[in-house]
Structure formats: C-alpha cells, structure tokens
Amino acid sequence: MKIHLERKLSSCPDRIPCTVCHELFWVPDIRALLYSDNNLLQGDVCPECVKLSASKFQQKLRNQANRFVQEAFTHPERSDAFHARAVELLETSEEKIKFPTFLQWSIKKIQIFCEESRELEAARLGLDRYGCGGRSQSLGQKSL
CATH class of the missing domain: 1.20.5 (Single alpha-helices involved in coiled-coils or other helix-helix interfaces)
Known part of the structure; x- marks a missing residue:
C-alpha cells in the first residue's frame, strides 16, 4: 500500500472521516490518499495517521476492518457492502506501506x-x- 499526495479540490468537503482511524478531520491543502498495491483507492488518511509507524498504521486498518464486520451484523440489509469493505481493508493492512x-x-x-x-x-x-x-x-x- 502507498500514500499518494494530491491537491485538495474545491469540491472536497472540509471534514471527512479518516480511512485508518475513522475520526473526522479537517482536510488540509494536501490530501493523503491511501491506495492498495493493486491501485485501489481506499480513502483519505488524516495527518495524525500519516505520522504513525507502519505497524500501528496496519493495526488501525485491521481495527477498521473489524468495525465493518460488526456493522455487517447490525445492518444485515447492507452486510455484503460491509463485508466487502472489511476484506479490502484487511487485505490492504497486510501490504507493506510506503509513506511519502x-x-x-x-x-x-x-x-x-x-x-x-x-x-x-x-x-x-x-x-x-x-x-x-x-x-x-x-x-x-x-x-x-
């Protein structure tokens, strides 16, 4: 996985959830976007998570995958989407990370x-x- 840097576009909301920690954060001028090794965009990464060590970063991604599995149980009507997202994050968490x-x-x-x-x-x-x-x-x- 890698973190790719992009300019914040005017269409981007001011606050969005971090893919890694799921906390809302103010989007800076430079967005940090997480991509898997097969170039699938996973989402934005907050400035705090960009500073994490590789192992803590991967652990937080695994925690998010677990959160999506739990959401699948509480929202059975959307369980397929939650399971798919959990698998994506879990697979991505196993990849070696390349920080900018x-x-x-x-x-x-x-x-x-x-x-x-x-x-x-x-x-x-x-x-x-x-x-x-x-x-x-x-x-x-x-x-x-």
Whole structure:
C-alpha cells in the first residue's frame, strides 16, 4: 500500500472521516490518499495517521476492518457492502506501506503553489479581457 499526495479540490468537503482511524478531520491543502498495491483507492488518511509507524498504521486498518464486520451484523440489509469493505481493508493492512518522503511533500507543496499562481493569473487575465483593460483604453482614446 502507498500514500499518494494530491491537491485538495474545491469540491472536497472540509471534514471527512479518516480511512485508518475513522475520526473526522479537517482536510488540509494536501490530501493523503491511501491506495492498495493493486491501485485501489481506499480513502483519505488524516495527518495524525500519516505520522504513525507502519505497524500501528496496519493495526488501525485491521481495527477498521473489524468495525465493518460488526456493522455487517447490525445492518444485515447492507452486510455484503460491509463485508466487502472489511476484506479490502484487511487485505490492504497486510501490504507493506510506503509513506511519502519529505521530498514528495515538498514537491507537492511547490506544485500546488504553481497551480494556484497559474489559476490566479488566468483569472486576472480573464478579468482584463472582460472590462478592466478595455475601460482604461477607451478612456485614453476619449482624451485624444
């Protein structure tokens, strides 16, 4: 399993549950997404769980798998979905984890900064095309 870093999109809710500990957390600008070795997205990982040791991380995933098995018993109408999720998490917990390196975090921060700068510049240029630039040119022409 690996944790992949992604930019938080505007469509992402502000608070979501962590896949590892199931606690709600405020989503930072950089999302940590857990993928299994076969590239299946398991979900978001909170900043606290990203800091865990590999063994504690895996144990918490196994705890979540157990929680889904218990949910299957209390909600029989959705037991298939709960069992499937429990199996996914249990299988993922057996995989060796690859945490992002300091360099990967740094590169992602720079990428986000560059993307936001481009978006701001595009918005500024878009405004100039639709009024701001045109107004100052027309004023200059009237004074001639």
